[in-house]
Amino acid sequence: MHRQIKTVILALCAALLVAASLLAAGKPKATVAEPVSDVGTVPKGEKIVHDFLIKNEGDADLQITNVQPACGCTVADFDKVIKPGATGKVHAVVDSSTFNGPISKGVSVFTNDPDHPQIELTVHAKIEPYISVKPGYARYITVQGEPQEGNIVQTLWAPDGTSWDITGADSPYPYLAVTYREATPEERLPEAKGKQWKVEMKLSNNAKVGPLADYVTVHTNHPKQKVVQIPVSGFVRPVIAVTPPTADFGNIELKEPLKRSLDIRNFATEPIKVTGIDSSLPKGIDAKLEPINEGREYQVRVVVNPGLPKGPFTGKLTIHTDSPKVPTLEVEFKGIVI
Structure with missing residues (x-):
């Protein structure tokens, strides 16, 4: 009994010592x-x-x-x-x-x-904004290689009539030309007072294929706003595209024929005919070209047959067109039969 009481007293003392050390250590606030x-x-x-x-x-x-x-x-x-x-x-x-x-x-x-x-x-x-911009954005949906270039003009002015000048303009892309000049009397917006400026944004027809998402930066000597950013968005499409661009089958188990399709779409203004396909695909993979809308859209039906040996496989499908712009398109095939 005395031993148990002694054990309890020692435990309480230890707890009190821990609490005291914690209190001594303090805490942040x-x-x-x-x-x-x-x-x-x-x-x-x-x-x-x-x-x-x-x-x-x-x-x-x-x-x-x-x-x-x-x-x-x-x-x-x-x-x-x-x-x-x-x-x-x-x-x-x-x-x-x-x-x-x-x-x-x-x-x-x-x-x-x-x-x-x-x-x-x-x-x-x-x-x-101490400087207003109209329309205030530039959105492009273009096709690479088309003869017409995308040209969007912005009008900038100070609503309070403050006199100001554009001192420079930076383009986010090498294929987007940005120029500026003071608006002529004929170009002025009737509802805007004071000095007005025109910022012309011209997207080259050789722009890189892909999304556009950035800003044109306009520099000014306005006393309250030195920088104006104009958002640029949109997409530059290829003349003709294959979706998906790569036929990646991943890991596949061939208990029955596996069917896939490749979509071929023409974005150009003129019709482009797909004249044929040839391939270096392994034996056991069949590909057949089918027109959906002649000159505009096609599909390649792909069948991977159960006879394909196990292990990794690779190959390439070449699509031929009658367009000098894009005479051929290549699609890589890869996967693993497990």
């Missing part, structure tokens, strides 16, 4: 005097820079373990350790180039403060 900051009106294109101040009112080191900014916001740096009684900062930057009107951007701060493991910081602002 994170406080933010201004977790929400309203920076007012910001010219579109300018960066919003703000330092959030975090004070450690505890009696142990405050550690900022991670910072996660919301979309459109970045955190350039932050103080990872804040001593007791000291104040650290989280340096946040918001790029206003892609925003309009009122915005609210947040930053999540994670700490070792047991009472405040996550702190939310917010920047409010109103993004106001």
Whole structure:
């Protein structure tokens, strides 16, 4: 009995010692005097820079373990350790180039403060363009090699009538030419006052095939807005395309014939006829050309037969057309029979 009482007393003493050591070690306490900051009106294109101040009112080191900014916001740096009684900062930057009107951007701060493991910081602002743009965007859907080039003209002006000039313009692509000039009297928008400028954006017919998603950057000497960004979007299509561009069968088990199809589509204005196909495909893979809409759309029916040996296989299908622009198309075949 005495032994049991002694064991209990020793356990209680040990617990008290642990608690005392924890109390002696103390704990951090994170406080933010201004977790929400309203920076007012910001010219579109300018960066919003703000330092959030975090004070450690505890009696142990405050550690900022991670910072996660919301979309459109970045955190350039932050103080990872804040001593007791000291104040650290989280340096946040918001790029206003892609925003309009009122915005609210947040930053999540994670700490070792047991009472405040996550702190939310917010920047409010109103993004106001001092330079208006019409139409304000450029969207292209073109076909590579077509004779007509895509040409879109923008009109820029300052709604408050401020006198200003365009000092430069940057294109995001080598095949998108951007020029600018002051609007002639005949080109002026009647509803817009003050100096007006024309920015011409011409997409070459030899533009790279693929998506367009970037910005033309216009530089100005306007006292309140030095940069105007005009979004560019769209797609440059090939003259003729095969979907999928590669016949990748992956791992296949051939208990019965496996059927696939390749779609061939002509995007050019003139009809293009697919005249035939030939291949270096392994024995056991059959391919047959079928017209869907002569001159515009075709399919290649592919059958992988059970007789194909096990193991990896490769091959190539060549599609022939009557177009000097794209006389042949090649499709790689690959897979593994298991």
